[in-house]
Amino acid sequence: MSGVGVIVLAAGLGTRMRSRLPKVLHPVCGAPMAWHVVEAARALAPARVVVVTGHEAERVEAALAADDLQFVRQEVLDGTAGAVRRCEGALAGCETVVVLNGDAPLARAETLRALIEARAGRPLAFAVCRVAEPGRMGRVARDADGEAAAVVEAAEYEGPDGPAEVNAGLYAFDAAWLWAKLPQVPVSAKGEYYLTHLVAMAAAEGRPAATVTVGEDEALGVDDRVKLAQAEALMRRRLLERHMLAGVTIEDPATTFIGALATLGQDVTVLAGSRIEGRSEVAEDAVIGPNTTLRNARIGRGTRVEASVVEDSAVGAGCSVGPFAHIRGGAVVGDDCEVHNYAEIKNSRLGNGVKMHHFSYLGDADVGEGTNIGAGTITCNYDGVAKHRTVIGRGVFVGSDTMLVAPVRLGDGAFTATGAVVTRDVPAGGSVRGVPAKPFERKERRPASP
DSSP states (O other), rough: OOEEEEEEEEEEEOGGOSSSSSSGGGGEEEHHHHHHHHHHTTTTSSEEEEEEEETBBHHHHHHOOTEEEEEOOOOOOOOHHHHHTTTTTTTOOOOOEEEEEOOOOEEEEEEHHHHHOOOSSSEEEEEEEEESSSSSOOOOEEEETSSSEEEEEEEOOSSSOOOOEEEHHHHHHHHHHHHHHHHGOOOOOTBBBTHHHHHHHHTTTOOOOOEEETTTTTTOOOSSHHHHHHHHHHHHHHHHHHHHHHHEEESGGOOOOOOTTTTOOTTTTETTTTTEEEEEEEEEEEEEOOEEEEEEOEOTTOOEEOOEEEEEEEEEEEEOSSSEEEETTTTTETTTTTEETTTTTEEEEEEEEEEEESOOEEEEEOOOTOOOOOTTEEEEEEEEEEEOOOOEEOOOEEEETTTESSSSSTTOOOOOOOOOEOOBBBOTTTTEEEETEOOOOOOOOOOOOO
């Protein structure tokens, strides 16, 4: 929408959160709540998106920074109308201005489109919702014709308690009308300028605001930890449904968490008790779980990760991981690998077809294709002062309980016997055994007779 500009209000103090973290940066399903609002705005393909910052502006701007965002500072927190007024220059040329609250992460792009359509021919449109208990939300007053006459802020309301139609805090304005009327907004008893006054101003002109009814989820403004938990639960359900409708099988949604930044391919299966966090990417036909955590992990097509943790690492296609494996610290596992019980990999690269079945640790290592890592193998990568790297070639057989004291290199096709402590390089095709390991002539083993 080339003529649309969007303002995200993210300047408030958020005192009810009782937190050192700015309110709009509190995470909802793994992403700052204001990020969700910005994503809804991006779905409109607007000409510009402006985020108004104030309290802890540097932190908020650093967390949301992106090439398609512009930040405007509200140095004096003088209300929502004051915040919007500061954006006039940044949105010059936009015909429609959409205003969103940075603490309302459940706003939907469909609602924003509906607001823009409803505004046609009127100075503004805003979202409304029917709730059982308005609390601190502004109530919508209507005239005899049912048109919006005003929004009465909670501090100014003197009527009875109970169910009411409230302002959901989502707006679409005719830009020229907005910039002309903002200077006329009166100051409140608190010394602030409220955007909601524009509803009464439009009604007074005989051009009342249009309204779009939304559900309670979109009207939820997160201003304390209780509402943060509510937003988390609602967003979690929404994300799970989105993935399922896109072709992901989720065995037990009640015990499954998929973060807002994660991407899952078609025909992925997520089993009970699993968490997919951060910017994780799961390719088609992979099976995750049960009881698995992925955190900023990349999982290849057709790979299964069972009862394991993969974080800040990549696992290739056709692999089998777990149960009880831990892959971390920038590790890269190739295709068709097997990493099983109580195996840990850290900051290492495994070539295709590597087998590492149980009770082993590879840290700061490079392992060639088709190598077998025996049970109990350890790369001794830390000497108490510095980390060192281990290089293992292709087709190497590393016997059970081998200790590879880095820095050390095993050539292609090398062999280490059970219990070897390898402190020196082993040439291609060489065999070593003992403590410390020394070369020996290995006899060819023949298959046992039937």
